[in-house]
Amino acid sequence: MTRLTGLFLSVFIGVYSFSVSAAEWQALPDAAPAPADNPTTPEKVELGRLLYLDPRFSSTGTVSCNSCHNVMLGGEDNRAVSMGVHGQTGGRSAPTVWNSGFSSSQFWDGRAATLEDQAKGPVTNPIEMGMNELEEAMNRVRDIPGYRPYFERAFPGKDPMTVDNAARAVAAYERTLITPDSAYDRYVKGDKQAMSEEQVRGMKSFADAGCTACHSGPAFNGPTMAPGTGFFMKFPTFADSDDVKKYQLADDTGRFTVTGEEADKFMWKVPTLRNITLTAPYFHNGAVGTLDEAVRVMARVQLNKDLSDEQVTDIVAFLSALTGEFPEQPMPRLPATPGRSIIK
Amino acid sequence: MTRLTGLFLSVFIGVYSFSVSAAEWQALPDAAPAPADNPTTPEKVELGRLLYLDPRFSSTGTVSCNSCHNVMLGGEDNRAVSMGVHGQTGGRSAPTVWNSGFSSSQFWDGRAATLEDQAKGPVTNPIEMGMNELEEAMNRVRDIPGYRPYFERAFPGKDPMTVDNAARAVAAYERTLITPDSAYDRYVKGDKQAMSEEQVRGMKSFADAGCTACHSGPAFNGPTMAPGTGFFMKFPTFADSDDVKKYQLADDTGRFTVTGEEADKFMWKVPTLRNITLTAPYFHNGAVGTLDEAVRVMARVQLNKDLSDEQVTDIVAFLSALTGEFPEQPMPRLPATPGRSIIK
Numbered sequence: 028m029t030r031l032t033g034l035f036l037s038v039f040i041g042v043y044s045f046s047v048s049a050a051e052w053q054a055l056p057d058a059a060p061a062p063a064d065n066p067t068t069p070e071k072v073e074l075g076r077l078l079y080l081d082p083r084f085s086s087t088g089t090v091s092c093n094s095c096h097n098v099m100l101g102g103e104d105n106r107a108v109s110m111g112v113h114g115q116t117g118g119r120s121a122p123t124v125w126n127s128g129f130s131s132s133q134f135w136d137g138r139a140a141t142l143e144d145q146a147k148g149p150v151t152n153p154i155e156m157g158m159n160e161l162e163e164a165m166n167r168v169r170d171i172p173g174y175r176p177y178f179e180r181a182f183p184g185k186d187p188m189t190v191d192n193a194a195r196a197v198a199a200y201e202r203t204l205i206t207p208d209s210a211y212d213r214y215v216k217g218d219k220q221a222m223s224e225e226q227v228r229g230m231k232s233f234a235d236a237g238c239t240a241c242h243s244g245p246a247f248n249g250p251t252m253a254p255g256t257g258f259f260m261k262f263p264t265f266a267d268s269d270d271v272k273k274y275q276l277a278d279d280t281g282r283f284t285v286t287g288e289e290a291d292k293f294m295w296k297v298p299t300l301r302n303i304t305l306t307a308p309y310f311h312n313g314a315v316g317t318l319d320e321a322v323r324v325m326a327r328v329q330l331n332k333d334l335s336d337e338q339v340t341d342i343v344a345f346l347s348a349l350t351g352e353f354p355e356q357p358m359p360r361l362p363a364t365p366g367r368s369i370i371k
Numbered sequence: 372m373t374r375l376t377g378l379f380l381s382v383f384i385g386v387y388s389f390s391v392s393a394a395e396w397q398a399l400p401d402a403a404p405a406p407a408d409n410p411t412t413p414e415k416v417e418l419g420r421l422l423y424l425d426p427r428f429s430s431t432g433t434v435s436c437n438s439c440h441n442v443m444l445g446g447e448d449n450r451a452v453s454m455g456v457h458g459q460t461g462g463r464s465a466p467t468v469w470n471s472g473f474s475s476s477q478f479w480d481g482r483a484a485t486l487e488d489q490a491k492g493p494v495t496n497p498i499e500m501g502m503n504e505l506e507e508a509m510n511r512v513r514d515i516p517g518y519r520p521y522f523e524r525a526f527p528g529k530d531p532m533t534v535d536n537a538a539r540a541v542a543a544y545e546r547t548l549i550t551p552d553s554a555y556d557r558y559v560k561g562d563k564q565a566m567s568e569e570q571v572r573g574m575k576s577f578a579d580a581g582c583t584a585c586h587s588g589p590a591f592n593g594p595t596m597a598p599g600t601g602f603f604m605k606f607p608t609f610a611d612s613d614d615v616k617k618y619q620l621a622d623d624t625g626r627f628t629v630t631g632e633e634a635d636k637f638m639w640k641v642p643t644l645r646n647i648t649l650t651a652p653y654f655h656n657g658a659v660g661t662l663d664e665a666v667r668v669m670a671r672v673q674l675n676k677d678l679s680d681e682q683v684t685d686i687v688a689f690l691s692a693l694t695g696e697f698p699e700q701p702m703p704r705l706p707a708t709p710g711r712s713i714i715k
Contacts, residue, residue: 080443081443082441082448083449087450087454087458088448088449088450089438089448089450089454094433097426097705098702099424099425099702099703099704099705100705100707101707104426104432104433104714105427105432105708105712105713105714106431106432106433106712106714110431110433112458113458114431114456114457114458114459115458304707304709304710305707305709307708307710307711307712308711308712316711316712317710317711318709318710318711319710343710347709347710353704355701355702356701356702357699357700357701357702358442358443358699358700358701358702359443360443360697361441361443361444363444363445363648363649364449364651365648365649365662365691366648366651366661366662366663366687366691367651367652367660367661367662368449368450368651368652368660369449370448370449370450
């Protein structure tokens with residue numbers, strides 16, 4: 028499957044990079060698709076928001092989903108690599124949670140097919156939230172009396188307080204974290220004043236340079252695909268670029284670390300470019316500090332092109348048009364454990 | 372001053388513990404008092420909320436005021452001692468931010484006279500937010516273009532982006548973090564159904580046992596005093612109690628660590644009991660895990676009394692009546708640094 032996808036993509040790029048037309052620029056849908064077994068409901072979203080923001084399900088009680096995927100910022104932490112419990116860091120930069128519902132796989136290497144699967148990963152990662160097992164985290168949730176009514180409302184039926192339901196709620200919440208109505212969206216819907224001249228020039232340069240070969244679709248993370256499919260591309264493609272060494276771009280083999288298949292070496296999920304101006308530093312290892320430089324490096328290592336200063340400026344301006352409207356949300360009260368703490 | 376206060380208090384306790392009457396039970400005011408040079412305004416509150424929630428002013432970009440004083444919880448972190456940058460911990464438990472505007476000094480040892488002073492402390496504490504100096508943190512604020520309009524609105528005039536103004540804004544926000552309308556407040560305002568029978572019994576036991584000698588006033592942190600005065604009491608008073616060793620209650624000399632004066636040994640700011648059920652574990656070192664045990668220990672080490680199980684149950688029920696209404700607040704968008712990060 029993966030190998031076929033890779034093969035398909037090689038062909039796909041060849042065709043696609045020469046065929047970007049106005050019709051292919053897509054606005055962000057108003058809602059992220061949900062799997063059939065987890066329709067998004069207000070009750071799940073409300074519960075999911077609590078779980079997402081609650082730091083008590085990490086070993087130290089200090090790290091929540093929001094710690095590394097901060098919804099008050101660009102959906103991540105503006106760090107090269109995130110910092111989990113006890114100040115530990117890993118090798119990859121936190122992807123943004125904003126519009127993650129439009130991705131057909133999760134994590135940089137696509138090792139989770141859905142947001143539901145993804146939500147379970149960091150909890151037991153020893154350098155992220157550091158719990159020993161998911162049931163240990165779930166026992167903390169169960170130990171907070173105020174969570175029960177939220178679970179009962181979100182998942183009517185017997186024994187609603189399960190790991191799977193907690194993950195479903197978090198995923199449902201994340202599917203509401205979408206940012207429509209960017210200048211770009213208004214532009215492609217017909218408001219030709221929505222983007223500046225510079226941004227319009229940048230949009231053309233972006234397509235002409237070939238960026239849309241991978242960064243296509245409404246979220247600029249590839250075409251809309253079935254959940255679990257994953258849209259992967261090789262990075263770096265031009266591995267002898269000086270940038271590869273300078274920014275250690277080939278130190279991590281990407282999807283190969285998950286599948287062990289040769290064809291997956293240096294294959295990476297194509298990340299969304301929505302709100303990309305908010306999520307510096309850039310790339311899977313966070314090694315590139317600025318968006319200007321990220322655009323230059325991408326052109327060199329993926330397209331073997333040296334962009335002019337003007338092209339870079341225009342493309343960066345265009346990318347800033349992908350910053351959307353962030354939905355207002357309340358700051359919730361997290362349920363209490365009266366008279367005691369569940370953090371040891 | 373401190374010595375006089377201590378002397379005064381010794382006399383004060385003798386008189387006061389026999390004189391608690393209905394007239395002395397005070398409801399929480401609707402607003403926290405603000406210093407003359409920093410009146411609370413909506414513009415300052417809005418800015419202060421942003422600064423309070425923004426983790427980018429810590430060395431790692433991971434620790435905000437809210438990390439240890441979580442406004443979605445009981446205003447702290449439910450940890451014995453908080454965890455700052457690089458997973459470091461200190462020796463004292465984070466006090467709640469809720470109703471801190473009703474305290475006449477700040478920190479457990481009262482080393483800050485006002486919330487404005489307090490706000491500057493953790494930023495440069497190497498085990499808390501870990502910045503080298505306040506100006507370094509302020510330069511990060513200045514480096515985020517979107518903060519400027521907030522400062523200009525909150526502090527009209529020349530050069531509004533100063534450390535002092537940032538601290539003023541945070542303090543102004545904190546003064547809005549008050550929790551009126553608890554069952555207790557409604558009870559003392561005349562609604563005799565607001566508290567359960569158990570809570571009413573507990574209220575009497577609380578006064579009869581002598582808790583009100585220190586935990587008096589609208590916030591149960593002592594009488595209303597001028598800002599900077601501080602209401603300090605000796606803890607532990609009965610130092611040969613087994614609890615003192617068991618919970619290491621005399622390992623920290625409290626206010627003596629600030630003043631170096633013998634009379635300040637083991638003197639501590641009397642903490643508020645508002646929302647106390649939400650802030651386990653207890654005491655300055657967070658060594659006591661449950662509120663039940665905290666009530667027993669306080670009676671033994673401060674009043675030399677062994678409370679009965681029923682008294683403890685009643686008092687804990689009464690203390691739960693001190694949990695108030697938490698004001699609704701929006702989850703803000705933190706201003707961005709387009710195309711780059713200020714976290715190194």
